[in-house]
Amino acid sequence: MLIENAVHILKSTIAEADLWEYELDFKRDTYIKEADTIDTHLYFLEEGSVRVYFTEDAKEHIVYFGYKGSLISAIDSFLTDTASTLCIKTIKKTKVRVISKKRFLDFIQKEKTTLTLWQEVLSQLLLMQVDREKSLLLNSPFARYQQALETHPRLFQEIPHRYIASYLRMSPETLSRIQKS
Numbered sequence: 001m002l003i004e005n006a007v008h009i010l011k012s013t014i015a016e017a018d019l020w021e022y023e024l025d026f027k028r029d030t031y032i033k034e035a036d037t038i039d040t041h042l043y044f045l046e047e048g049s050v051r052v053y054f055t056e057d058a059k060e061h062i063v064y065f066g067y068k069g070s071l072i073s074a075i076d077s078f079l080t081d082t083a084s085t086l087c088i089k090t091i092k093k094t095k096v097r098v099i100s101k102k103r104f105l106d107f108i109q110k111e112k113t114t115l116t117l118w119q120e121v122l123s124q125l126l127l128m129q130v131d132r133e134k135s136l137l138l139n140s141p142f143a144r145y146q147q148a149l150e151t152h153p154r155l156f157q158e159i160p161h162r163y164i165a166s167y168l169r170m171s172p173e174t175l176s177r178i179q180k181s
Contacts, residue, residue: 003124007071010117011044011097019107020044020097032088032096033074039088040078040101045070048094049158053166054085062167065091067158071121072096091159141170145178 014020023046026032032050033039049067052074053060063086066072077084078101108115135147148155148168155164165175 003121003128004069006117006121006124007044008069010071010114010121011069013111013114013117014044014099014104014107017107019099019103021100021103022098024096024098026090026094026096028090028092028094030090030094032090032094033077033084033086035085035087036083038077038081038083039074040081041073042078042099042101042104043072043088043096044099045072046095046097048096049091050088050094051091051159051163051167052086052088054087060166062163065155065159065163065167067154075125091163136169141168141174142178142181144168144170145175 024032026048032043035055043066045066045068047068049065050072051062052064052066052072053062055061064072066088072088074084074086074088076082076086081101108118131151135144139147145168148164159167161175161179162172165172168175170178
């Protein structure tokens with residue numbers, strides 16, 4: 001099962017059980033979660049896009065993106081109930097549905113199929129992260145671009161190129177040259 005399908009089924013299951021606690025609207029370039037804070041919510045993007053990143057030496061390192069249909073969180077904070085250096089910031093006007101960790105865990109512990117679905121989502125996220133890490137360590141900038149284009153074509157439709165360049169660990173100029181070749 002593809003992660004998009006698993007996330008869609010999970011979102012539908014939460015909606016059918018009427019578990020969404022509230023909706024939030026964010027303007028462009030607004031923090032949903034700031035660095036060094038605890039945030040144990042899950043956010044489902046109804047519209048818009050976000051980047052999840054950390055900053056080191058005033059440089060932004062993008063870990064992943066979310067856009068319409070995505071489930072996002074500061075996963076380390078969600079799993080450990082501790083502060084995370086991850087930031088979640090909107091790229092454009094964004095609307096999210098929100099569920100707290102407690103409400104979500106109470107629900108999936110009662111529903112075996114939903115618990116299995118959540119485990120599938122986490123497994124796929126972990127595998128995607130391992131693939132990305134291998135790509136960053138072993139592949140040339142061109143190969144990283146090609147892999148991103150093949151595995152995440154929506155990325156290039158939803159996300160500004162300067163953020164994609166950061167995500168692929170290259171300069172915007174390098175990304176531009178690669179796209180023109």
